[in-house]
Amino acid sequence: MQKFTIFKIGDEVFGIGIDRVVEILKMQKIFTIPGLPEFLSGVMSVRGNVIPVIDLRRRFGLRPSGKKERIIIVRYGKEKIGFLVDDIKEILSLSSEEIRTPPSIFKGFKTEYLTGLGKHDESIIILLNIDSLLTSEEMIKLKESIELLEEKGAGVGKTTR
Secondary structure, three states: OEEEEEEEEOOEEEEEEHHHEEEEEEOOOOEEOOOOOOOOOEEEEEOOEEEEEEEHHHHHOOOOOOOOOEEEEEEEOOEEEEEEEOEEEEEEEEOHHHEEOOOOEEOOEEHHHEEEEEEEOOEEEEEEOHHHOOOHHHHHHHHHHHHHHHHHOOOOOEEOO
């Protein structure tokens, strides 16, 4: 059995392995900072740490549901990053029989974004491979942005919320 944090973006249901999830937060103040790569919504401060935030809705070309937003903080290499999602549904255990290999094209998502598809009751859960959500070039930009923000002492800028 594997455990997943299950969340929604628009009408789609996604899962991330719970072993990568650090915490789940209610919407926080997100600061936009000039010069950040476009895939970053901005940054937030969590207990004195600067955490970059990626809006997964924008990443996947989905519209927000308009529901309460949440931020899932995950371990990404040696860093922590936040994923902005519409809503958290539950923590769910899936057996290996409930996890399928995704077809080569699934609802417009690149298969490298997926570790599989979970089947639970009558719903399909898109299981994300968070290590492939950013290209190696974006990962370098992310690291550079974090270093720059830490040097400048982040926490100032315009809020997006």
